[in-house]
Amino acid sequence: MNKFFPTEYLPSIYEIDIDELKKRGKKGIIFDIDNTLVPYDVAEPPQSIIAFFEKIRQAGIKITLVSNNTEDRVTRFNQNLKVFALHKSQKPFTKSFKKALELMDCSKEEALIVGDQIFTDVYGGNSAGIETILVVPVSDKDEWITKIKRGLEKRVIKHYEKQRAKHNR
Numbered sequence: 001m002n003k004f005f006p007t008e009y010l011p012s013i014y015e016i017d018i019d020e021l022k023k024r025g026k027k028g029i030i031f032d033i034d035n036t037l038v039p040y041d042v043a044e045p046p047q048s049i050i051a052f053f054e055k056i057r058q059a060g061i062k063i064t065l066v067s068n069n070t071e072d073r074v075t076r077f078n079q080n081l082k083v084f085a086l087h088k089s090q091k092p093f094t095k096s097f098k099k100a101l102e103l104m105d106c107s108k109e110e111a112l113i114v115g116d117q118i119f120t121d122v123y124g125g126n127s128a129g130i131e132t133i134l135v136v137p138v139s140d141k142d143e144w145i146t147k148i149k150r151g152l153e154k155r156v157i158k159h160y161e162k163q164r165a166k167h168n169r
Ligand SMILES: [Mg+2]
Pocket: 032, 033, 034, 035, 036, 115, 116, 117
């Protein structure tokens, strides 16, 4: 079960403490796109994402978009952001995460994965030995394949929160 647990679970990407990450020696963040940054039917990043990425950049932390979506989707989304980006990543397989580490020139300990899905982003991150932050999906609209997994995800999150509560007691 622990393979499905994130390092941290947050309401949104904007809750991520960039200064704290910097202090802990993080040098690269891998972001999922769909339902982590924007709903999957939003083609371009809003100003809030552009500003947040700028803040990360200014902290000296690099960014790679790692998405299972198509080249068209990822390229258009990244047009104004101009960060490293990988499409058709086949998460939870770890190949793209390892490629992202290479691009950002950082070790797995210096990296962090941020995503909305347990069975792709979190499981893949844990398999690659990279810390993960699970965020609540920005939209309840999902592609059909994801919809199927959400029920199971809810059960995993329940277990995770139970374990968390026990630790914090
Ligand atoms: Mg996603």
